Amino acid sequence: MIKMKNLPEQFAHPYSFAPKFKKSAVYFSMEFAIDQALKTYSGGLGFLAGSHMRSAYQLKQNLVGIGILWKFGYYDQVRNTDNSMAVQFREKMYSFLQDTGVRFQINIQNRAVWVATYFLPSTTFGTVPMFFLTTDTDGNDNWARSLSYHLYDADASIKVAQCMILGIGGTTFLDKIGYEPDVYHFNEAHALSGAFHLYKKFGKVAEVKKHLVFTTHTPEEAGNEKHDINMLENMNFFAGVPMNEVRKISGITDNVFNHSLVALRLSRKANAVSKLHGDVSRKMWGDYTGICEITHVTNAQNNLYWADEVLEKARKKGDVKTITSRKKELKEVLFKTVADQAGKLFKPEVLTIIWARRFAAYKRPDLLTRDRERFDRLMKNTKYPIQFIWAGKPYPFDGGAINNFNQLYYLSHLYPNMAVLTGHELNLSKLIKDGSDVWLNTPIVTREASGTSGMTAAMNGSLNFSTFDGWVCEFATEQNSFVVPDAPHSPDWERDMVDISNMLDMLENKILPTYYDRPEDWQKMVLQSMNDVNAFFDADRMAAEYYEKVY
Numbered sequence: 001m002i003k004m005k006n007l008p009e010q011f012a013h014p015y016s017f018a019p020k021f022k023k024s025a026v027y028f029s030m031e032f033a034i035d036q037a038l039k040t041y042s043g044g045l046g047f048l049a050g051s052h053m054r055s056a057y058q059l060k061q062n063l064v065g066i067g068i069l070w071k072f073g074y075y076d077q078v079r080n081t082d083n084s085m086a087v088q089f090r091e092k093m094y095s096f097l098q099d100t101g102v103r104f105q106i107n108i109q110n111r112a113v114w115v116a117t118y119f120l121p122s123t124t125f126g127t128v129p130m131f132f133l134t135t136d137t138d139g140n141d142n143w144a145r146s147l148s149y150h151l152y153d154a155d156a157s158i159k160v161a162q163c164m165i166l167g168i169g170g171t172t173f174l175d176k177i178g179y180e181p182d183v184y185h186f187n188e189a190h191a192l193s194g195a196f197h198l199y200k201k202f203g204k205v206a207e208v209k210k211h212l213v214f215t216t217h218t219p220e221e222a223g224n225e226k227h228d229i230n231m232l233e234n235m236n237f238f239a240g241v242p243m244n245e246v247r248k249i250s251g252i253t254d255n256v257f258n259h260s261l262v263a264l265r266l267s268r269k270a271n272a273v274s275k276l277h278g279d280v281s282r283k284m285w286g287d288y289t290g291i292c293e294i295t296h297v298t299n300a301q302n303n304l305y306w307a308d309e310v311l312e313k314a315r316k317k318g319d320v321k322t323i324t325s326r327k328k329e330l331k332e333v334l335f336k337t338v339a340d341q342a343g344k345l346f347k348p349e350v351l352t353i354i355w356a357r358r359f360a361a362y363k364r365p366d367l368l369t370r371d372r373e374r375f376d377r378l379m380k381n382t383k384y385p386i387q388f389i390w391a392g393k394p395y396p397f398d399g400g401a402i403n404n405f406n407q408l409y410y411l412s413h414l415y416p417n418m419a420v421l422t423g424h425e426l427n428l429s430k431l432i433k434d435g436s437d438v439w440l441n442t443p444i445v446t447r448e449a450s451g452t453s454g455m456t457a458a459m460n461g462s463l464n465f466s467t468f469d470g471w472v473c474e475f476a477t478e479q480n481s482f483v484v485p486d487a488p489h490s491p492d493w494e495r496d497m498v499d500i501s502n503m504l505d506m507l508e509n510k511i512l513p514t515y516y517d518r519p520e521d522w523q524k525m526v527l528q529s530m531n532d533v534n535a536f537f538d539a540d541r542m543a544a545e546y547y548e549k550v551y
Contacts, residue, residue: 007064008177011100011129014122021061021544025183025551027052028170028191030162031074031151032067035125036426039073039092040132042151043358043393045217047429048273048452049187051302052546053127055539058304061128061547064181066170068162069097069118069132070151075396077422084406085422087396089150096124097132102176106168107236108161113147114139115169126305133169154397160227160235167194168239175201183551186267187215189225189259195266196239196246205249205266209292213550214267216260216294219280219449224260232257251290264291271550272296273450276473280446295549298471299450300542303534306456308434315530320523323530327437327461334435337428338389342412342419350417351515352387353465353507354436354457356424359394359401362447366404367500368440369411374504379415384512391421391432433457438482438511441466442503444495445486458533461526465511467499475537480529482506 006012006024031046032038032053041047049065056063072089080086097118105112116137120130135147147161167186171194174180186192198208218224229252232238238246247253250262264270264285270292272278278296285291303312308330314322331348338346346352359365369375378386390408394401405420412418421428433439439457441448441464448470455471458464464481466472476483484506487498515522 007129007179011119011131011177013060013062013129015060017062018060021056021059021063021547023183023547023551024062024064024181025185025546026064026066026170026174026181027185027187028066028166028194029187030068030166030190032065032130033426034120034127034130037096038094038120038125039425040067040070040151042074042395044452045188047301047426048299048450050127051300051305051452051539052543053130054125054302054305055300055543056128057122057126058302059540059543061543063128063543065128065130066166066173067130067132068148068151068166069094069134069136071134071136071149074151074393077393077424079422083409085394085402085409094118096120100131100177102173103137104172104176106164106172107240108144108147108164109157109235111144113144113165115165115173117173131170131173133165133173135165152395156227157231157235160232160237163190164193164235164237167191168197170194171197171201182211184212185215185546185551186212186263188217189214189263192259192263192266193237193239195263196237196241199241199245199249199266200239208266209268212267214263214270214292215273215297215550216263216270216281217273217449218260219272219277219284219446221284224258226256226258229255229257261285261288261291264288264294267292269550270294271546273299274471274474276446276470277449280449297542297545297549298474298537299452299455300537300539301452301455301459302539303459306430306433307459307534311461311530312459315527315534318527320527323461323526324519324523330434330460331437334431337421337431338419341421344416344419346387346417346419347385350385350387351437351512352389352435353438353440354389354391354432354462355440355442356389356391356421356429356432357441357451357453359392359398359405361400361404362444364442364444364496364499365390365392366408367442367496368503368507369408370496371500371504376414378504378508379417381512384508384516385417386512387417387419388415389419389421389432389436391424391428393424429453429456433460433462436460436462437515438463438465441469441472442499443467443469445469445489455533455537458529458537461530463522463525463529465503465506467503471537475532477532480525480532482511
């Protein structure tokens with residue numbers, strides 16, 4: 001088959017490539033948050049990937065995205081009759097995706113599985129050309145069809161199979177359409193099986209490394225995916241490469257196959273997703289042999305998609321009066337959703353603090369409520385009134401995270417100024433970024449590789465209130481954010497108590513008095529924050545840096 005330097009005409013980019021972005025690259029990701037109408041994401045990783053695809057389009061880059069078409073998406077977050085959180089899986093249908101007509105089989109668990117491919121044209125949502133793979137297609141039995149049903153399936157073997165669809169399936173698809181890019185970019189190690197397909201194709205590790213780059217998002221070695229190497233071989237994860245060769249090229253001598261470690265060994269270059277995460281990653285992997293260079297490209301979000309047009313125009317003019325009035329309008333829009341979901345009437349003139357992201361233990365969603373006495377006093381303060389909103393999706397099979405979500409909901413019964421919302425997807429995320437005055441971020445320090453929700457909140461005139469972690473370390477100053485001092489890293493209970501005390505102190509003694517007593521100082525901070533976030537944390541900069549530093 002003759003390899004093409006450009007995509008086949010029917011899938012081609014609708015623009016001539018910018019001179020500095022002509023090198024061809026394909027971006028593999030398990031999730032993409034492109035539009036509310038396309039449910040192929042769970043949280044931050046997808047939001048990031050979606051912004052990347054949009055900025056690459058705006059910059060006229062020679063980039064293509066490959067993901068999986070999840071039949072049931074991540075899940076629909078709804079409520080039971082008692083208002084506790086419920087997980088609903090509902091079939092998703094997309095008439096705007098085009099069947100490419102390209103079908104092929106890959107070997108999963110010694111079974112031939114059909115993979116069909118769908119195309120998202122650039123002009124549909126303003127992204128680079130994108131392809132989505134699915135096994136929910138004719139010729140497959142129920143088991144094979146189910147492999148592309150649920151994003152991050154709870155069954156370990158099915159999740160491995162999903163990674164194979166992305167990796168082996170994605171690289172095979174490119175071969176089928178005769179497209180051989182200069183760069184294969186694996187966003188996280190989910191597509192790693194594709195590296196073994198490339199090894200079979202090129203015949204040499206050096207050739208694989210020449211083409212492969214890797215982005216790691218996990219700041220703890222223990223958090224990286226590991227599986228028994230024999231289980232992976234039985235599933236055909238290694239694309240037919242014999243086990244002795246797998247061990248030789250991966251450097252795995254025991255039976256524990258660490259996906260991120262092998263990705264670092266088979267890539268030409270890797271990147272972390274913030275400056276701090278780069279330092280953590282180089283230290284974390286530094287004792288392992290054979291790994292590639294690890295640089296960093298700090299995450300960012302697409303301003304054109306996320307920033308409110310009125311706020312953005314006012315920011316560019318330095319018009320704080322318009323920013324202030326527009327924020328009240330946007331809060332009123334958000335508060336209609338609060339009234340609809342929670343039956344509570346929030347007031348636009350009241351300081352509104354929002355915590356909204358994936359519910360995970362290290363993000364500590366309930367942190368400020370753990371000192372119940374001080375939290376109660378705060379919520380009932382008539383001099384400095386406050387409103388709190390929580391939103392976010394726990395992993396659908398994580399009972400602890402779901403319980404945490406429900407406990408916050410039950411606590412909200414005590415307060416007319418506290419709400420917990422469901423349905424945290426792109427639309428709701430935009431509403432709450434627009435409508436927040438303060439964006440609360442409470443991760444355990446060094447556990448948040450980057451985080452990006454605070455970026456889009458800042459683009460919309462919300463001030464970050466955070467522990468000193470991830471992207472915040474590169475952004476925050478006393479002029480644009482509220483950041484608490486670093487707490488001792490252990491023991492856990494002491495770290496949490498120090499963070500709770502520091503955050504409540506800052507809220508009571510600095511944030512609330514500034515908002516109510518010194519509105520001009522508040523407005524000055526908001527404008528500074530908006531200018532600072534747009535100076536470096538727009539995804540156009542990130543997409544350009546991938547070409548400059550990684551590709």
